[in-house]
Amino acid sequence: MAGPRLTRRGLLAGGAATAVGALAASAPEQEPSRTAVSTGAAVEPFHGPHQAGVATVPQSHAVFVGLDLQPGVDREAIVRMMGLLTDDARRLTGGRAALADTEPELAALPARLTVTFGFGPGLFSTAGVERQRPGPVRPLPSFGIDKLEKRWNGGDLLLQICADDGLTLAHALRMIIKDARSFAGVKWVQRGFRRGPGVQAAGSTQRNVMGQLDGTVNPRPGTADFDRAVWVTDGPDWLRGGTTLVLRRIRAEMETWDAADRVAKEFTVGRRLDTGAPLTGRREHDEPDFDRLTPVGFPVIADQAHIRRAHVADPGMRIFRRVYNYDEGLTPDGHADSGLIFASYQADITRQFLPIQRKLAEADLLNEWTTPVGSAVFAIPPGCAPDGWIGETLLS
Amino acid sequence: MAGPRLTRRGLLAGGAATAVGALAASAPEQEPSRTAVSTGAAVEPFHGPHQAGVATVPQSHAVFVGLDLQPGVDREAIVRMMGLLTDDARRLTGGRAALADTEPELAALPARLTVTFGFGPGLFSTAGVERQRPGPVRPLPSFGIDKLEKRWNGGDLLLQICADDGLTLAHALRMIIKDARSFAGVKWVQRGFRRGPGVQAAGSTQRNVMGQLDGTVNPRPGTADFDRAVWVTDGPDWLRGGTTLVLRRIRAEMETWDAADRVAKEFTVGRRLDTGAPLTGRREHDEPDFDRLTPVGFPVIADQAHIRRAHVADPGMRIFRRVYNYDEGLTPDGHADSGLIFASYQADITRQFLPIQRKLAEADLLNEWTTPVGSAVFAIPPGCAPDGWIGETLLS
Numbered sequence: 001m002a003g004p005r006l007t008r009r010g011l012l013a014g015g016a017a018t019a020v021g022a023l024a025a026s027a028p029e030q031e032p033s034r035t036a037v038s039t040g041a042a043v044e045p046f047h048g049p050h051q052a053g054v055a056t057v058p059q060s061h062a063v064f065v066g067l068d069l070q071p072g073v074d075r076e077a078i079v080r081m082m083g084l085l086t087d088d089a090r091r092l093t094g095g096r097a098a099l100a101d102t103e104p105e106l107a108a109l110p111a112r113l114t115v116t117f118g119f120g121p122g123l124f125s126t127a128g129v130e131r132q133r134p135g136p137v138r139p140l141p142s143f144g145i146d147k148l149e150k151r152w153n154g155g156d157l158l159l160q161i162c163a164d165d166g167l168t169l170a171h172a173l174r175m176i177i178k179d180a181r182s183f184a185g186v187k188w189v190q191r192g193f194r195r196g197p198g199v200q201a202a203g204s205t206q207r208n209v210m211g212q213l214d215g216t217v218n219p220r221p222g223t224a225d226f227d228r229a230v231w232v233t234d235g236p237d238w239l240r241g242g243t244t245l246v247l248r249r250i251r252a253e254m255e256t257w258d259a260a261d262r263v264a265k266e267f268t269v270g271r272r273l274d275t276g277a278p279l280t281g282r283r284e285h286d287e288p289d290f291d292r293l294t295p296v297g298f299p300v301i302a303d304q305a306h307i308r309r310a311h312v313a314d315p316g317m318r319i320f321r322r323v324y325n326y327d328e329g330l331t332p333d334g335h336a337d338s339g340l341i342f343a344s345y346q347a348d349i350t351r352q353f354l355p356i357q358r359k360l361a362e363a364d365l366l367n368e369w370t371t372p373v374g375s376a377v378f379a380i381p382p383g384c385a386p387d388g389w390i391g392e393t394l395l396s
Numbered sequence: 397m398a399g400p401r402l403t404r405r406g407l408l409a410g411g412a413a414t415a416v417g418a419l420a421a422s423a424p425e426q427e428p429s430r431t432a433v434s435t436g437a438a439v440e441p442f443h444g445p446h447q448a449g450v451a452t453v454p455q456s457h458a459v460f461v462g463l464d465l466q467p468g469v470d471r472e473a474i475v476r477m478m479g480l481l482t483d484d485a486r487r488l489t490g491g492r493a494a495l496a497d498t499e500p501e502l503a504a505l506p507a508r509l510t511v512t513f514g515f516g517p518g519l520f521s522t523a524g525v526e527r528q529r530p531g532p533v534r535p536l537p538s539f540g541i542d543k544l545e546k547r548w549n550g551g552d553l554l555l556q557i558c559a560d561d562g563l564t565l566a567h568a569l570r571m572i573i574k575d576a577r578s579f580a581g582v583k584w585v586q587r588g589f590r591r592g593p594g595v596q597a598a599g600s601t602q603r604n605v606m607g608q609l610d611g612t613v614n615p616r617p618g619t620a621d622f623d624r625a626v627w628v629t630d631g632p633d634w635l636r637g638g639t640t641l642v643l644r645r646i647r648a649e650m651e652t653w654d655a656a657d658r659v660a661k662e663f664t665v666g667r668r669l670d671t672g673a674p675l676t677g678r679r680e681h682d683e684p685d686f687d688r689l690t691p692v693g694f695p696v697i698a699d700q701a702h703i704r705r706a707h708v709a710d711p712g713m714r715i716f717r718r719v720y721n722y723d724e725g726l727t728p729d730g731h732a733d734s735g736l737i738f739a740s741y742q743a744d745i746t747r748q749f750l751p752i753q754r755k756l757a758e759a760d761l762l763n764e765w766t767t768p769v770g771s772a773v774f775a776i777p778p779g780c781a782p783d784g785w786i787g788e789t790l791l792s
Binding site: 038039040060061065102103104105106109111164165166167168170171173174177178180181185186187189193194195196197198199200206207209210211254257258273274325327329330331332333334336338 | 434435436456457461498499500501502505507560561562563564566567569570573574576577581582583585589590591592593594595596602603605606607650653654669670721723725726727728729730732734
């Protein structure tokens with residue numbers, strides 16, 4: 001994938017001149033100032049065959065918003081809304097103020113801002129294009145492990161906004177929601193975080209709040225396997241170049257997880273906690289040997305270990321996980337409310353997501369310490385050209 | 397101020413070898429990988445005459461937690477608690493696991509983590525050291541502009557945790573709260589954010605959610621004015637090298653702020669929104685000319701403009717603002733709940749904070765668009781040596 005671009009506007013707003021001046025005089029330990037230009041002014045291209053925010057290297061901050069269309073909103077209104085929101089997204093991701101931006105200065109540093117739109121089941125029926133809805137874009141079948149709470153479920157329209165800066169994110173969210181709200185009401189908001197730029201080596205796997213290296217086996221953007229796993233090529237015409245998103249809110253049961261010892265945790269996951277190596281290997285990316293037995297004849301990687309249950313042999317049939325952590329509030333007795341915003345992209349939910357989910361729901365030791373509390377499914381339309389808008393292939 | 401240090405441990409955990417390898421092969425647009433070492437592995441020293449987290453260059457993420465001591469907790473218990481929490485803070489800020497750390501890997505990248513402790517009024521009475529309480533460390537007098545909500549007020553103990561990474565912050569918070577909770581219950585939690593490393597030029601003023609450059613007139617750490625304004629030198633003996641914190645949660649009334657035009661906003665603040673220059677000047681740091689009149693004889697900077705009301709002529713009598721933005725949830729009709737976590741440090745609340753606060757509460761045009769909804773006051777004890785603990789000058 002191409003690296004993010006820098007805009008002249010962004011450079012100026014980011015104080016490039018100052019940064020360069022400071023750099024000339026800087027001691028080695030002051031090197032962070034060198035990135036004054038790159039992190040704040042970096043732009044992720046908005047236009048193209050795919051929407052940004054899927055193959056994009058995950059930014060440090062994300063907000064996912066589920067909206068429900070207002071009563072009385074019809075197809076024409078949805079078209080107007082998507083034109084408006086696409087225009088906002090195009091401008092803001094480019095480091096330009098939205099059309100009616102009340103704080104234009106806050107738009108100047110895009111920090112790799114992406115805005116990704118998704119269509120939930122209700123949008124198809126409201127727009128009268130129910131026949132264009134991909135079959136699996138509907139609530140998932142219920143699983144025995146689920147403890148879904150209404151406040152985190154569903155939604156007619158998804159906004160996924162990501163950036164490497166919290167203020168940029170807050171501003172973009174507010175501008176877009178302001179334009180959306182005469183058409184749609186907010187159903188839920190989920191905010192998440194990942195390691196920021198420069199916190200760990202680029203491209204290395206991140207840890208989640210439970211301490212596990214999370215995402216070792218994930219299709220890599222830019223590869224043929226990724227393209228096959230993620231982008232729709234043989235679904236409905238309008239969705240070619242798009243994908244689908246299953247968004248699950250998964251609470252981490254940190255209190256009981258803490259009570260488990262390291263051996264139990266590693267047995268559960270099937271990997272070492274420190275290196276992320278499979279229990280049959282030495283390095284994170286070693287292939288797990290699912291057939292290896294202990295001297296007394298038990299599988300080294302247990303039948304119900306997470307990596308065995310989640311394993312998919314064909315790389316093009318994997319799901320692409322673009323996961324964020326969440327951590328909110330604290331109960332009066334000091335218990336965290338934290339976990340994963342599990343965002344899974346795949347070309348085909350039925351062929352890719354559901355088989356894995358069934359295997360995990362059936363018997364994954366990790367279920368003891370994780371609880372799905374929210375679930376939503378969206379079609380992610382393809383990208384658009386500079387004179388187009390997101391959703392045009394479905395609605396125009 | 398010295399730049400942050402790097403630990404060998406942090407370097408290893410941060411994948412320095414990988415980063416360096418990547419660097420050798422990197423094209424110019426991939427330069428962010430160069431900071432893989434610096435942001436994640438950076439350490440702010442824990443020990444010293446002052447606690448870290450005050451003069452420290454503000455990190456991108458912060459959480460402020462107010463706790464109330466449990467019934468039955470006495471001076472001895474507080475001493476045990478502070479010994480335990482100091483040990484956690486010492487280890488975690490150094491990139492080492494806490495003593496009973498259940499996810500030690502999450503401690504490896506400190507990302508300039510700081511942990512700052514504060515003592516509220518209730519701690520002094522519970523510990524039987526009421527006579528050592530600085531007089532103004534008690535709830536502020538009430539102001540006409542206040543709409544305080546109990547859920548954001550007060551607290552016997554303050555934890556202020558800041559880092560340049562969200563996951564580091566979440567882990568440190570959880571480890572410290574786990575050790576605190578047999579002594580104290582959580583009263584409130586406030587999470588905030590600022591521009592991250594590399595988003596804008598180091599040392600440049602940040603904007604708040606209302607779009608204003610916020611903190612132009614702020615004592616600069618490392619100067620004599622800062623030391624005079626912030627560190628206690630003539631208060632109670634035990635607090636020498638410490639300071640006091642007034643923490644106000646100030647909601648921004650974004651809906652009505654948006655409805656105001658630019659001229660009205662600039663008139664209100666007394667500064668240009670784009671450059672931050674006073675209305676009588678051209679650059680952000682130009683001294684405002686409070687005497688200048690318009691051709692028809694009105695002051696260019698209005699009598700009730702924010703910068704006039706907040707102006708303090710003597711730099712050593714200013715307050716030091718280390719402010720974070722907050723942005724939480726969204727109402728169903730799409731209204732943001734956002735504003736400022738206004739953290740004001742000063743040697744003397746009565747001589748420094750209160751006069752400014754009175755002038756602002758009396759007549760500041762900005763009050764129309766800002767509402768204080770929470771208020772808490774803490775003594776911030778001095779720092780400690782490697783064999784000491786925070787609070788020892790008061791409690792040992």
